[in-house]
Amino acid sequence: MALTLALLFLSQALLYTTVTSASVCGRPRIPEGVDVSTMKRVFEIGEEVTLTCEQGYLPSSLTTTRITCTSTGQWTQSNLACSPKMCPIPKQLQPFALGRTEAPFRSALNFSCDDGYVLIGANASHCLHNSSWSHPPPICKAVSCPLPNPPRDGRVVHVRPVTGTKTIYGQEWTYECNPPKAPSHEKGFCNADGSTTEPPVCREVSCSIPTNIPNGFITFAVMRPHGYKEKVKYACNEHYTLEGQAEMQCQNTGNWSSKPVCRAPCTVDIKRGRIFYNARKIWIEDLKPNRVLHGEIVVFYCLDREEKCGYPVSSTCNDGTLPIPLCFEEPGKAVYNLKPKSLPSEIRMCAASPPARTTNSN
Template identity: 75%
Template sequence: MAPTFALLVLSQLALYSSVTSKKVCGRPPITDGIDTLTLKRVYEVGEEVTLTCEQGYLPSTATPRRLTCSATGEWTQSDLACSPKMCPIPRPLQPLAMGRTEAPFKSVLNYTCDDGYVILGANESRCLHDGTWSNPPPLCKAVNCPLPKSPIDGRIVHDKPVTGTTTMYGRGWTYECNPPKAPSYERGSCMADGSVPEPPVCREVSCSIPSSIPNGFITFAVMRQHGYKEKVRYACNEHYTLDGEAEMQCQNTGNWSSKPVCRAPCKVGIKRGRIFYNAKKLWIADLKPNRVLHGEHVVFYCLNRADSCGYPVASTCNDGTLPIPECFEEPGKMEYTLRAKTLPSEITMCAASPSASPARAA
């Protein structure tokens, strides 16, 4: 029996080796966009496969590419590449697409509207396999609000004419009361949520007796309490400049609007030298009186020692203070009298001025 057993074992080994030595190929290597629905998991030697692109993708070659399972269990090479089809981005959206004019297959556009607007249409659109979008761009329509109610003892004045029973988001109006009453608030508008404010309360308002301002005066006013929207006008003393609104108005809060300020003139704080002021080049001794008004500009002349030329530097009068540029050097009495033509204001002007120098207070 022993020889028979050995022969049986040897025959089984031979059968096993003959079955397992046969080569096969797995699924061929694929890249994005290649159709995998018709591909098998295992292929025998000599079998062929034709690769194609999925719907929504374009092949890199005009003719189909066939792969063959070789005797080594490897596939022959294929140069097929599948690129997604493109959908043109709607022109109104291109500024938001950072210069892109197309989007690839399967891209999604999400649409939203600004506050105060409602979307009419789909809020999403997808790039389809045929290069078109699933939905057109929607429209954004302004929210509508009901017309506001007038205050008791008052009325509403709309910024723009209104027709119908609604008004659009952002449209505003002013509340007015019958004199001498004032509304608790003066403005209203159609809000983003489609609502309008409740009407204000009309009540009597008065402002305190107006007070004077330093270096100025009230041009005409009776020294009494003033009612809503009554006005007082101010002016400044000679050579002072009014800064702010000349008129002060009694507001619906019972307070006055801001009073103006009278800004002081400036003295040009040098004894010797030449300046440019009021479109004229003047020796400081010829500036009579020595006074420039608030907000006016005075040009001083500085010396560029490296290039032996002069350059202008401007300074501005600010409520009694006129800074002198740090680069300005006031000449001595002898230099000013005998060698005035050598001063920075009289020599050749530089082609370009150096960077601005800090100024010192006069």
């Protein structure tokens, strides 16, 4: 449930009358908030006017401000300023008011509710001259719907317990049919317009004979067409990783849900070097067998030539492919065999790794 708020700030234009004759003065230029209800349009020379703030505005000082019509047809200066009174925005509405905690006199709060909710109360409120609002904030009440009808040869299963003869917007339920039939649609809702989802049609459906998946197999199934909600379970060949749901289910459309996929393992395609794998730092020749599973991470070591230190770069096995970082340099036989302690994996580690580098797919 949510209440939407809009603030409309109204301003009063400057009111004045221009008179060309120097023997009289026209209506003075009046700033916003000054009371003009009793002010004439033309004044004689020497005539005085007492300026006051109109209802809903506060004067800048407590002293009375008087101005006089001079012989030049101009008015003497006034330092009166009238500022609008403020109405505090109700706390429950402040999150919608863009940081404002109050609004000036004559502002309006306009209210609306999200789809699926009915506004109870006034849809607008105005800031009055006494710093109060004309109407309290309304309430957004969820639309109610009649309880759903069950399908022929089936029933309704509510997600939440229901009492009485109505349900409210946002609630949902599922439809079930007597086996072996399936509903034409499985879910129902109380809609935003107060209507209820029409019950489905119960009909018999059949899914085709299940088939195997590459690098995997069906663990147990009778090779025949399957009915609604019947399941088939898959597994992968050794060292392959199953991705997705292991079980495939016959749906109400007569189609199977998505099959899982068997992702291939990877080999670490270097001849010399040290890696970090499975929480261990190992030489590549000690990785026996040379195999990492799909999704597993292998860390290689690169050299920062400027700082003369080593830094780790990770790579992830993705369905048989393990990219080798571009910064990794495989050492020659002599260095690898005679000076292994000079390799990036063995020297001082850098305090911070250089900017990320792409990897090279070999």
